[in-house]
Amino acid sequence: MxxxxxxxxxxxxxxxxxxxxxxxxxxxxxxxxxxxxxxxxxxxxxxxxxxxxxxxxxxxxxxxxxxxxxxxxxxxxxxxxxxxxxxxxxxxxxxxxxxxxxxxxxxxxxxxxxxxxxxxxxxxxxxxxxxxxxxxxxxxxxxxxxxxxxxxxxxxxxxxxxxxxxxxxxxxxxxxxxxxxxxxxxxxxxxxxxxxxxxxxxxxxxxxxxxxxxxxxxxxxxxxxxxxxxxxxxxxxxxxxxxxxxxxxxxWSGKLYLGAGPGAHSFDGHCRRWNISNNALYIKAIETGEIFHEEEELTKENRRHEYIMTALRTAEGLDLDHYTRQYGLQETKALMDRLNQYQELTRKEGPERLVVNRDRIQLTNEGKLFADGIASFFF
CATH class of the missing domain: 3.20.20.70 (Aldolase class I)
Structure with missing residues (x-):
């Protein structure tokens, strides 16, 4: 899709x-x-x-x-x-x-x-x-x-x-x-x-x-x-x-999308592309055939970080089986080590922020207050 x-x-x-x-x-x-x-x-x-x-x-x-x-x-x-x-x-x-x-x-x-x-x-x-x-x-x-x-x-x-x-x-x-x-x-x-x-x-x-x-x-x-x-x-x-x-x-599920218009982003599964954020320059480039975008090829680490960031924001959470298939058993073990470290560090700060439920890591309501910081910790 x-x-x-x-x-x-x-x-x-x-x-x-x-x-x-x-x-x-x-x-x-x-x-x-x-x-x-x-x-x-x-x-x-x-x-x-x-x-x-x-x-x-x-x-x-x-x-x-x-x-x-x-x-x-x-x-x-x-x-x-x-x-x-x-x-x-x-x-x-x-x-x-x-x-x-x-x-x-x-x-x-x-x-x-x-x-x-x-x-x-x-x-x-x-x-x-x-x-x-x-x-x-x-x-x-x-x-x-x-x-x-x-x-x-x-x-x-x-x-x-x-x-x-x-x-x-x-x-x-x-x-x-x-x-x-x-x-x-x-x-x-x-x-x-x-x-x-x-x-x-x-x-x-x-x-x-x-x-x-x-x-x-x-x-x-x-x-x-x-x-x-x-x-x-x-x-x-x-x-x-x-x-x-x-x-x-x-x-959020990493599917492909094309973005058209100034400032729009696209993702083809490998590269991230973004158009120039300037109306006049965008129109001129389209009319003259000039390049009006930049792009970068995402590394495996880039894609892994994006998956962690987006998956944790969803109700389904981070699917550990999917993570293992995509990034390998060693990366999954490292991820679980970081999860244990985070839980230990935050144990005395209040309610639990992360749970592992049926091979998925999910944020609790308390954890949703710290979603970006939690994702960064896993990086």
């Missing part, structure tokens, strides 16, 4: 916390769509082995595309690639773009899953984030999505933000649960370098993140959604039964 990710690098406003590649200058949107279409066409011959099971329009804000632009890119994929008739086709959308007419046209085009960037149902949060939508639009947008007949959709929420009380965080979750949102992606706020938020924190106009608040709200998140019947299938992702994101799950 393989997937395609298409990066649409445009937004109406620059969210203060965001460090993804995008531009608020929309004048060259059509040029960009044509350039992405050309990249998809030129790379198609070497991506004909597997059927394409997932197609994901991310960004940026793909819901800014006109219906003609979206249909054009969809038709390029259908013409040039072996797109499965049962493919999961996701469009990221902002609440202010969820008009009844847009929803109807997206469905007609073949979009069968939406990922909605709500972030918060509280107006105060949306204002400091510099989001383009309001709290009212967030709630009304959900109603329109369901009225339009979209059964498979996800929303993003952010916790651990300045001024977000536990009560307000609970209210965000309760609105999602009450609306029977089938999938939630929930992230702790991070202060990324070179963002407006980083400047605000550095200048003292915004408080830095509070690790205790973030840990507390993450534990609240896990317990609240568990009681509501959601499966915690990856550290940041929760779904009702049958609504796991097939596209994102393919990343």
């Amino acid at each position: 393989a997937g395609i990710y298409i990066h649409i690098p445009f937004c109406r406003k620059a969210c203060h916390y965001c460090n993804f590649h995008f531009s608020t200058q929309l004048e060259n949107k059509l040029q960009m769509v044509n350039a992405i279409a050309r990249e998809l066409t030129e790379r198609a011959p070497i991506w004909q082995v597997d059927p394409i099971e997932t197609l994901y329009f991310g960004g940026g804000t793909p819901s800014l595309l006109s219906q003609e632009e979206l249909n054009y890119l969809l038709n390029v994929v259908r013409d040039q690639y072996n797109l499965s008739p049962t493919a999961e086709i996701t469009l990221e959308a902002n609440p202010d773009d969820l008009s009844s007419s847009s929803l109807e046209s997206w469905q007609a085009a073949g979009i069968n899953r939406l990922s909605i960037g709500i972030q918060s149902f509280h107006e105060m949060d949306l204002r400091w984030m510099n989001r383009a939508h309001t709290a009212v639009e967030a709630r009304e947008g959900l109603k329109r999505v369901q009225a339009a007949g979209f059964e498979n959709f996800s929303i993003d929420l952010i916790y651990g933000t300045p001024g977000l009380t536990d009560e307000a965080w609970m209210e965000n979750m309760e609105i999602a649960i009450g609306s029977r949102v089938p999938h939630l992606s929930c992230y702790a706020l991070t202060v990324e370098e070179k963002t407006a938020l980083a400047h605000l924190v550095k200048s003292g106009r915004m408080p830095d993140t509070d690790p205790e608040q973030q840990s507390r709200q993450f534990l609240l998140l896990m317990e609240t959604l568990r009681k509501a019947g959601y499966e915690h299938y990856e550290i940041s992702n929760f779904a009702l039964s049958g609504y796991h994101s097939r596209h994102n799950s393919s990343y």
Whole structure:
């Protein structure tokens, strides 16, 4: 199975916390769509082995595309690639773009899953984030999505933000649960370098993140959604039964994916490739035939580290039989030695963070608070 990710690098406003590649200058949107279409066409011959099971329009804000632009890119994929008739086709959308007419046209085009960037149902949060939508639009947008007949959709929420009380965080979750949102992606706020938020924190106009608040709200998140019947299938992702994101799950399981558009990444099983994160230079390179990407061949150690990092983040955990087949018995023994060392070092610090269950290493809820550090320890 393989997937395609298409990066649409445009937004109406620059969210203060965001460090993804995008531009608020929309004048060259059509040029960009044509350039992405050309990249998809030129790379198609070497991506004909597997059927394409997932197609994901991310960004940026793909819901800014006109219906003609979206249909054009969809038709390029259908013409040039072996797109499965049962493919999961996701469009990221902002609440202010969820008009009844847009929803109807997206469905007609073949979009069968939406990922909605709500972030918060509280107006105060949306204002400091510099989001383009309001709290009212967030709630009304959900109603329109369901009225339009979209059964498979996800929303993003952010916790651990300045001024977000536990009560307000609970209210965000309760609105999602009450609306029977089938999938939630929930992230702790991070202060990324070179963002407006980083400047605000550095200048003292915004408080830095509070690790205790973030840990507390993450534990609240896990317990609240568990009681509501959601499966915690990856550290940041929760779904009702049958609504796991097939596209994102393919990343975590090491499957192949092609990324088109500026800043997009690809993985062919051996090499990691990433496109230049500059709209003008990307378009120019496509038009003139210049190289617009870099790539690296992953060593066996790179792949081993990536497997540890991604597997530990999932509910299934790290499969020791798979690990042995891929990297050998000696590496598995070394891994188990490191696990024993970690458990010994953290024994007096609180609840157990790792368990071995049926030949799988899995994080406990407490361990999920330290996922990146645990993975690094195994490196």
